[in-house]
Amino acid sequence: MSAHALDHATDHHEDDHGHHHKETFVTKYIFSQDHKMISKQYLITGLFMGIIGIAMSILFRLQLAWPDVEFTIYEVLLGKWGEGGVMDPNVYLALVTIHGTIMVFFVLTAGLSGTFSNLLIPLQIGARDMASGFLNMISYWLFFISSVIMVLSLFVEAGPASAGWTIYPPLSALPQAIPGSGTGMTLWLVSMAIFIASSLLGSLNYIVTVLNLRTKGMSMTRLPLTIWAFFITAVIGVVSFPVLFSAALMLIMDRSFGTSFFLSDIYIAGEVLHNQGGSPVLFEHLFWFLGHPEVYIVILPAMGMVSEIMATNARKPIFGYRAMVASILAIAFLSTIVWGHHMFISGMNPFLGSVFTFTTLLIAIPSAVKSFNWITTIWRGNLQMNPAMLFSIGFVSTFITGGLTGIILGDSALDINVHDTYFVVAHFHLVMGISALYGLFAGVYHWFPKMFQGRMLNKNLGYVHFWVTVIGAYGVFFPMHFIGMAGLPRRYYTNTAFPYFDDLTDVNVVITIFAIITAAAQLVFLYNFISSMFYGKRGSKNPWNATTLEWTAEMKHIHGNWDGPIPHVYRWSYDYSKLNKDETDYVIPGQDFVPQHIPLQDNEEELNH
């Protein structure tokens, strides 16, 4: 692999233009093998899916706030399921299901980790490209196909999958139980199977690249935390996604080939099914064996980027680098042994519930360490309030507020009464949904110049976007804890069937209004993104004065990233505001950061981090 990288290096010396391939439109923009282009493809596909997912959430929020009001928009967008402006209960469930699926997998897994792993791994470790550009291309196009199938499934006659994003059988296995479990569910499963293949190809590529293609001097302990996070995320993905694949495969068998992995003793639509001996609880185990690590697949890349962006903008090293790495490892390990906390009341043995309570609450420890370390990182810093920094601070805020309620939900005894209520919805939206989205936004604001050849996002629009979003997001999810504690179950089409919940209506109205405002703020971002892509101001090569290698690469996108030889690395990536031995000035006088490729200076003390 390194020989391959060297070849490129010499190639570029011989060829002044830095382009030794003939690039056509197709190889440059469509079937590109260049990691920078693939990362943009991931981002734009992810954002497109995000628009669909958020639009869906607005539709069902309207329904929840004003169940008796007829909205013409239902008829416009939902067609026969919104006739006369009244939403069909089945399509409500479909919206909830597809919203969850799209946001978790297509936006926060592919859109977040796919985008930034591709962009940053080669650039930050000093590699010309991914280990296999071809696999990388395949990975994106599989993701694209799975997105297309998921979107197509919205248009099938009986409606898309509507058994919840967790697709628990028998509901997801029997079209008699809900119309969405017909063709819609088949397409959902096919789409996810392809998605898993895409994710695995991507993850294997990231792992190999991080292990093998680091530039000279870039030891594992000198890696920026972003790379650590992407690396471990890829490992978790490789460990857990195949299990979801097996679950999906067995579900396909149960649906189409008459097996009984998850079905037993079922009487539906006036007849007894032949299935015998299967267990839906088995599916829950398999699903959550992926499903829980999945939330860390979503949040770890965000954590890594936030650590990097915070250190850069605080002009301080990240506090406790080794503890940060250790907590990523601890979280990754624990994440694979806590899945049962989604199943405390599933009917599994209560003793198992005790074990999972124990492991689940342990996760609070590395999470607490991380939060304290972030707070200490901004202590006595010189905070540069760029939009990326604001989103990083916002991330820590929602990670704390959302994470703390996890202590309640992770405790089996307390989970009994809040399980599947809006309390859970509030918890996971704050801790993984909103936090990961903030991580995504922080990353986009910070690395936009790297993606679009030096162009930068407009900062004032960024401020508007940030402030409306943070206020709105808390406005949506904070009151949600209350309706959850009041005993309101999630996934209810309307709460009017229970007069007991009548006093929750105005809370739901408040939540919906905040949701609309927050969604509108995303239009500001979208405008900023598109206009800056073409007309954004070009900043300097290293606009945030960061130490990592990506800012030494060429601004113009060339194949191979560096026009000359790949820079070598002599230090960790967090030498911000480091003083010289006499403490008279910074290590490099007048400059408060030392990039990784600068050798140790004469008047500098070498520190081991």
Added chain:
Amino acid sequence: MTAFLVVLVIILFGVAIWQMGKIFQLSKTETSSNSEVATDKDNNVNGWLMLMFTIFIYLLLIICFWKWGDVLLPESASEHGSEIDSLMYISMALIFVVGFFTLWLLGYFSFKYRGKQGTRATFFADNDKLEFIWTIIPVIVLAGLIIYGLFTWTDIMNVDTDDDPMIVELYAYQFDWRARYAGEDNTLGEANVRLIEGVNQLGVDASDPNAQDDVVTNELHLPTGRKILFKMRSQDVLHSAYMPHFRAQMNCVPGMITQFAFTPTVTTEEMRMNDEVVAKVRKINKIRQENSKALVAKGDEPLEPYEFDYMLLCNKICGSNHYNMQMKIVVHTPEEYEAWMKEQTTLAEALKQ
């Protein structure tokens, strides 16, 4: 309302576009190459906003409690429920304390250390002592919580047969519930979906001697003071029997019998007198009256006034009528319960008819 919302969205969108255009033009006139990097002015403004944002979070919390503190569930109506509630209070108190301080530090540091040109950040890369402290404190606190939680959990979930619990089956199907009482012998008759036929809706084995005195009802009536062991079954898809006032929930799984036990302590009559419930019902009825006015104006029937009842809800997505899969629960004194039970027909009688 629709029109109002549409107008609201259009206005917001318009304002956003207008602001964007303005800002975009302003940013164009600048010439410096790093004009999109935060200046001291940006740092100052956003630092202050961060401080205000922290205060906003506290205010939001206070407003939520002040406005909606009364929507929360009333005191527990079951024996183990009070244990859950006290564990909940302790956990909540902990969360509030930790959340209050960490969010304050985050907001205050963001404000206090907002960037200024010429300021030097402190190179502070690690401190083992500090990190040890904030690893060990969560360890100790969580150990306490885990132990407390596990004892509570084990107490609730492990049913002691010496208590002689009353056996009741909860039977779930799309989209309703049935309850089956084990009768005099306190033993449920065998049942399977393959035996479902006509009135034998639950598929009970009519030849099983234990089944003869079983009683099937569509309301759940329970006596206070006796442990009830619920055996849950489902006929078609996953359901979840959720009884929020009793702090009880368990999934109903086709092909499997799950269980949950609790002892009711407060009768329906007593709960209706509970101050919190009285206030809540009054508030709900006020809302319903308001809504009725609108309905009557449209020529529809007004809503009936609400009276408090315990309820069993389905809390696992199960299909189109999931939102309305409910059963009324009535808790009696033991004497009232006996009287009610006497009026019920046994399965043997019901099948003969």
